[in-house]
Amino acid sequence: MTPEQLDLIRSKIEARLAEIELALSQDDPESKPVAPDVAIGRLSRMESMQSQQMNLAQQRRQREEKERLENALERIEKGSYGSCAYCLQPIEYERLEAMPDAVVCISCAR
Ligand SMILES: [Zn+2]
Numbered sequence: 001m002t003p004e005q006l007d008l009i010r011s012k013i014e015a016r017l018a019e020i021e022l023a024l025s026q027d028d029p030e031s032k033p034v035a036p037d038v039a040i041g042r043l044s045r046m047e048s049m050q051s052q053q054m055n056l057a058q059q060r061r062q063r064e065e066k067e068r069l070e071n072a073l074e075r076i077e078k079g080s081y082g083s084c085a086y087c088l089q090p091i092e093y094e095r096l097e098a099m100p101d102a103v104v105c106i107s108c109a110r
Contacts, residue, residue, distance in 0.1 A: 001082050001090065001093055001096075005093055006076065006081070006082070008097075009076070009081075009096055009097065009100050010073070010076055012097070012100050013069050013072055013073055013076075013100045013101070014073075016065075016069055016100070017066060017069050017070070017073075020062045020065060020066045020069070021066070023062055024059060024062055024063070024066075065101065068101035068103075069100065069101050071101070071103075072100055072101045082096060084103070084104050084105035084108050085103045085104050085108075086104050086105075086108040087105060087107070087108055089105055090105075091103075091104070091105045091106075092105060092106055
């Protein structure tokens with residue numbers, strides 16, 4: 001991978017991290033508790049709790065992705081980014097471009 005390609009990946013990771021952080025800061029469950037009077041509207045309280053569950057699941061995925069992206073940035077800093085965690089071969093650039101948090105190459109991912 002060329003330094004230019006690595007820079008491109010790094011900016012992709014940073015952009016994605018910023019996106020996730022924004023999303024996480026916008027739907028903080030603490031700031032939006034299920035209000036009892038939601039039931040007065042079209043959503044029943046149960047439906048609103050279900051949608052809160054879905055939000056929580058989505059947030060969990062976002063936090064996991066954030067963690068993987070932060071790890072990827074760390075590997076870029078350390079110079080170990082782009083090597084497969086299993087076979088130690090370079091991960092295909094196309095794969096990293098599509099999935100910057102990938103830690104294994106295409107053949108090991110299969
Ligand atoms: Zn591999």
